[in-house]
Amino acid sequence: MSAASDESTTGAGSTTGKMAGGDPRLDKLVRRLPPRIGNTVTYLLKPSSRWVRIPSGALLIVGGVLSFLPVLGVWMLPLGLALLAEDVPALRSLRAKALGWVERKKPHWLDPSASKNDQT
DSSP, rough: HHHHHHHHHOTTTTTTSSGGGGGGHHHHHHHSSSSSHHHHHHHHGGGGGGGHHHHHHHHHHHHHHHHSSSSSTTTTHHHHHHHHHHHHHHHHHHHHHHHHHHHHHHHGGOTTTOOOOOOO
């Protein structure tokens, strides 16, 4: 299947290259998310959504730090840092290193043909 037809089936054709700082690895991870969450992440990663992305990232980081409270969790910390990486160059290099680790150690996470509900 060609890249153009794959993009048309996922609905990501218009955001490729403009989303996620142009990092195709992050785009692949976002495409594996369930549609509702994927659309939210796609919206947050658009350059025009900076006014929503920065407060959301900050709140997720605070929630990750307060992970000892019910409902909040450590999962919020890396998600908040990933959102802020769009606007903070120092975090962008850390995100690139983390995505490089995912590419080396967990390549099946980036495989578009893998099941979206694969938890391994």
